[in-house]
Amino acid sequence: MTHHDHDDHDDHDHDHHDHDHKHPHASPQKDHDTGPVGAYEMLEETIRSLLIEKGVLTAQEIAAQVDLMDSRSPALGAKVVAKAWVDPDFKKRLLADTRSALAEVGIDIGTLADYRTVENVPGIHNVIVCTLCSCYPKLLLGIPPAWYKSLAYRSRVVVDPRGVLEEFGVELPEGTEVRVHDSTADLRYLVLPMRPKGTRGWSEADLAALVTRDCMIGTAISAVPKGKRKAA
Amino acid sequence: MTRQAKSQATSRAPEPGSRFAPGETVRVAERPALGHCRTPWYLRGKTGVVASVQGIFRNPEQLAYHQPGLPKRVLYKVRFEQAAIWDDYRGPAGDHLEADIYEHWLEPASRSAPDLEKAR
């Protein structure tokens, strides 16, 4: 089932979670038993119970979909990137037809939108945004971070991408083009970061560990952490 | 219940009947959007180059109102020079921005159009 990821997120979402849960890093399931209940949380329960009662959805379907989304995370994307780094033919296929390449490795992105991969190469650094809502390759990378959905990111990265990249700590070589992709239609974008130097002969698993979520959005560059250089 | 629109699967092959080809200079229409629209405000009236043809899709402007959105419309990936979009762009001339724009929001533009856009 594909992931719907348009949206519009306001900057103080993290404030509102005060009434959602008191422990930001605890399992969300725990907070359901304590603390005040918000109006929208009650609305969700209202709608869910009505839809189940009317046979529109079942509790099992909803639970399964929650589990599905929980299973999608940047680690999946990292595996795909690592595979593209070691296998040039897979990389070609990923760039030509991302949906099929993902299906090859068992990732189903559903029917809602197609995915496109844009490759960082020497001289071109890609950054992804959805200014109109928050389109994001969710079925590969999982739920997007709040900042990606924020008005501040959506508004600024198109007009001042270098300023945003600077804030994120990205340093680009002189002469690099910054190319911003606004996901305005039903296409989701994935950045294929450049393979870091000094990783010749690395296993796919070790390579995947170098690929963070932000690398695949374009707000980070994949690099070998200091002190982790391996023997060839 | 309305049936969900079929998969918006795309074809990477050249679209028959597509008005523009990769490499062609195009200008984003400058007109008010009536309701749901996926052509961002900041690109209206701007000139860019077709980077690729993304395929055909049901029209989101109609899907948004429970209409079938047919016939499908051609979608283009259009590449813009950042300096052509923003008067005060703080970056080198080589920076670009790409967006997926529907055919009915694009017009042909001459090669001299970018200069006109800058002067706006």
Added chain:
Amino acid sequence: MPSPKRKTMPRKGADGRATHDVGGLEFGAIDRHEHDLALWEKRTDAMLILLVGPKKGAFAIDAHRRVVEDYGQQTYDRITYYEKWIRAIRNLLVEQGIVSREEIDERLAEVRERFAKAGRKASKERVSW
């Protein structure tokens, strides 16, 4: 957190820029704080995907976007991501005749009562129609 300062023109005004169409406007610093989703938010996400999917086809995803986009600027800026989503789902289910306003109001009252009986403090806020 205070409302983001808007140094640019009104988003919905004579120039025709819609509320959600924010490319190029100024909203201050990007807050990179991250947090886990609450269960109700995950369920909202799940319900939306199921409702717009090929099996149910309750409404198009584009309709969901349109409903969110039609929120007034105050609402748009004030309520959170999934609050926007669940409200839009509610409105679309009514729009499509899948549930009625009365059914929702009735069930909401029951839900509210159930939480009260369980000793949970329930927000008095009403989600406006």
